Amino acid sequence: MSKGTLIVGGSQAGLQVAVSLRQLGDTSPIVLVGEEEHPPYQRPPLSKEFLAGEAELDSLAFRTPDFYAESGIDLVCGERVCEVSRSPSGPPGSGVATTTSGRELPFDRLALTVGAGARRLPVPGADLGGICYLRAYNDAADLRTRLATATNVVVVGGGFIGLEVASAARALGRSVTVVEAAERLMARSVGPVVSEFYRQAHARRGVDVRLSSAVSGFRGERGRVTGVELSDGTSLPADLVLIGVGVLPRTELPEQLGLVCDQGIVVDAHARTSDPSIVAAGDCTVQPHPITGEGRVRIESVQNAVAQAKVAAATLLGRLGNVISVPWFWSYQGDLRLQIAGLATGHDSQVVRGDPDDEQFSVLYYRDDRLLAIDAVNRPADYMAVRKALGQRATIPPDLAGDPALPLKSLVNAAGTVNGIGEPLVRDKRFWSNGHTIAT
Amino acid sequence: MGTLSKVIYIDSAGREYAVDATVGDTVMATAVKHGVPGIVAECGGNCSCATCHVWVSAEFAPVVGPPNDMEEDLLDMGVSERRSTSRLSCQIRVTEALDGLTVEIPPEQP
Ligand SMILES: Cc1cc2nc3c(=O)[nH]c(=O)nc-3n(C[C@H](O)[C@H](O)[C@H](O)COP(=O)(O)OP(=O)(O)OC[C@H]3O[C@@H](n4cnc5c(N)ncnc54)[C@H](O)[C@@H]3O)c2cc1C
Ligand code: FES
Numbered sequence: 001m002s003k004g005t006l007i008v009g010g011s012q013a014g015l016q017v018a019v020s021l022r023q024l025g026d027t028s029p030i031v032l033v034g035e036e037e038h039p040p041y042q043r044p045p046l047s048k049e050f051l052a053g054e055a056e057l058d059s060l061a062f063r064t065p066d067f068y069a070e071s072g073i074d075l076v077c078g079e080r081v082c083e084v085s086r087s088p089s090g091p092p093g094s095g096v097a098t099t100t101s102g103r104e105l106p107f108d109r110l111a112l113t114v115g116a117g118a119r120r121l122p123v124p125g126a127d128l129g130g131i132c133y134l135r136a137y138n139d140a141a142d143l144r145t146r147l148a149t150a151t152n153v154v155v156v157g158g159g160f161i162g163l164e165v166a167s168a169a170r171a172l173g174r175s176v177t178v179v180e181a182a183e184r185l186m187a188r189s190v191g192p193v194v195s196e197f198y199r200q201a202h203a204r205r206g207v208d209v210r211l212s213s214a215v216s217g218f219r220g221e222r223g224r225v226t227g228v229e230l231s232d233g234t235s236l237p238a239d240l241v242l243i244g245v246g247v248l249p250r251t252e253l254p255e256q257l258g259l260v261c262d263q264g265i266v267v268d269a270h271a272r273t274s275d276p277s278i279v280a281a282g283d284c285t286v287q288p289h290p291i292t293g294e295g296r297v298r299i300e301s302v303q304n305a306v307a308q309a310k311v312a313a314a315t316l317l318g319r320l321g322n323v324i325s326v327p328w329f330w331s332y333q334g335d336l337r338l339q340i341a342g343l344a345t346g347h348d349s350q351v352v353r354g355d356p357d358d359e360q361f362s363v364l365y366y367r368d369d370r371l372l373a374i375d376a377v378n379r380p381a382d383y384m385a386v387r388k389a390l391g392q393r394a395t396i397p398p399d400l401a402g403d404p405a406l407p408l409k410s411l412v413n414a415a416g417t418v419n420g421i422g423e424p425l426v427r428d429k430r431f432w433s434n435g436h437t438i439a440t
Numbered sequence: 441m442g443t444l445s446k447v448i449y450i451d452s453a454g455r456e457y458a459v460d461a462t463v464g465d466t467v468m469a470t471a472v473k474h475g476v477p478g479i480v481a482e483c484g485g486n487c488s489c490a491t492c493h494v495w496v497s498a499e500f501a502p503v504v505g506p507p508n509d510m511e512e513d514l515l516d517m518g519v520s521e522r523r524s525t526s527r528l529s530c531q532i533r534v535t536e537a538l539d540g541l542t543v544e545i546p547p548e549q550p
Contacts, residue, residue, distance in 0.1 A: 023477070042484045059469065067475045303489075306482055330488040337510070339488055380487070380510050384517035391550075409517055 006107035010034025013282030014113035016309030093277030125218030162244035271312035342373030452547035490518030
């Protein structure tokens with residue numbers, strides 16, 4: 001009898017692998033095992049609606065409890081897989097996983113969707129009470145409780161999560177300071193025009209944004225944080241600190257299995273790891289650029305987790321397709337709705353559409369006059385037009401894109417330059433080789 | 441458990457899924473949680489993906505009302521077959537007045 005598929009990591013990517021296997025007609029057993037005690041739930045609202053009190057754990061759940069049984073997905077929650085071994089005698093790719101409680105989970109096929117964990121800040125005082133991270137539901141529940149009574153909130157890291165938390169804290173009337181080591185906000189993900197806009201917009205909303213500022217340590221009394229020390233000698237009062245300085249992909253299991261890892265599990269366009277019988281998807285992977293097929297990128301987003309998981313499921317069933325998926329992302333910071341399509345890495349020019357002072361504008365990124373990406377602030381129509389254009393491998397002429405009176409959709413030029421596989425956007429590998437990342 | 445209201449989803453093959461929805465949940469969340477196929481909802485209701493598109497039945501269209509501005513922009517560009525009754529189901533909240541709401545799921549989500 002088939003031992004079926006074992007999916008390690010019960011979140012966005014893992015659940016999608018399971019659902020896609022069923023949708024593709026796979027009837028063999030599926031075990032979805034996750035370390036968290038909660039059935040799979042959405043993470044994005046944790047820093048948005050959940051902190052605002054507009055969502056609760058049961059509204060974040062991806063599926064009703066009945067769904068799993070009805071779909072023949074054996075969901076195992078609250079168990080961490082600590083060891084995986086391959087069986088030399090069984091079919092290729094088969095083996096057995098062991099959880100920390102000693103449970104053995106045999107499999108014929110293995111999918112790794114272990115995600116990423118919050119990167120820790122290794123400075124003195126970092127383990128004081130009141131210093132929080134935000135990756136999982138339990139983190140968010142703790143943060144929300146503390147926010148309810150906090151006075152001075154310091155957010156370390158001006159990426160998406162840091163800024164979303166800053167917005168939520170500000171909306172609750174807290175005093176909020178954002179400390180960012182780089183020269184600009186969200187530097188890994190958006191262009192300088194957008195970074196500067198967000199600095200000003202958050203300042204207008206009463207957030208104290210400090211750029212080029214490194215945290216050297218935390219002060220505390222009786223085990224609780226009371227302040228944040230910056231390397232220029234500044235000391236900020238704080239009774240709540242949220243650290244959002246990026247994530248580290250979890251690579252313990254893949255390393256144990258001898259899979260090639262480089263800031264993530266290295267996979268190909270079919271989600272195959274260096275052992276082609278094992279697939280991996282989501283935040284734990286680095287992959288070829290999803291549009292050009294070039295180089296290696298790490299993309300931390302729901303869209304990517306879902307798209308890669310679908311590919312991984314098809315691969316497990318021996319169906320290797322050629323899918324191009326346009327990366328897209330959103331970050332809602334209060335009333336500032338940022339939507340991103342494409343990857344801007346390697347751009348050599350940009351077009352600003354609309355006036356940032358109106359809090360409604362877009363920046364389109366180009367390389368050799370070919371459209372690469374857009375950052376749209378409160379301009380969903382622009383975002384959608386670019387997303388669509390990229391999916392059709394079309395472009396939007398840069399000389400016209402800057403006129404906000406012309407709808408971008410009317411400018412999408414399918415007969416224009418092709419940007420897709422076979423005609424690489426970037427021949428210089430240097431642009432991709434460091435693992436570009438689009439989320440914090 | 442809040443009050444329940446029935447929502448009926450009809451997929452492109454004509455199959456019907458009648459689901460007990462909790463008042464206050466969105467039509468999207470109700471479908472996804474019950475595993476109604478065809479409502480993908482990648483962005484989880486943040487009006488960013490347009491993969492929760494439905495056609496509201498003519499009978500309920502006036503009660504449900506027209507799309508909001510942001511939704512309008514996504515519908516305009518993002519869906520495969522825009523109709524006058526097109527809505528993003530993440531932007532429709534189930535109310536008692538919508539008991540029996542029937543929506544059709546298009547064959548394709550972007
Ligand atoms: C606060 C927050 C806000 C976000 N906002 C957005 C947003 O607005 N838009 C967007 O596109 N993306 C956003 N993201 C990113 C998005 O949530 C991730 O890209 C997505 O969750 C990745 O899914 P995943 O399944 O690859 O990994 P994860 O969600 O990290 O899940 C991996 C799971 O595997 C489990 N696991 C790991 N190792 C083991 C093991 N050995 N045994 C068993 N289980 C294991 C973990 O406990 C975890 O539950 C946000 C993330 C956070 C934290
Ligand atoms: S769920 Fe994404 S737009 Fe409705």
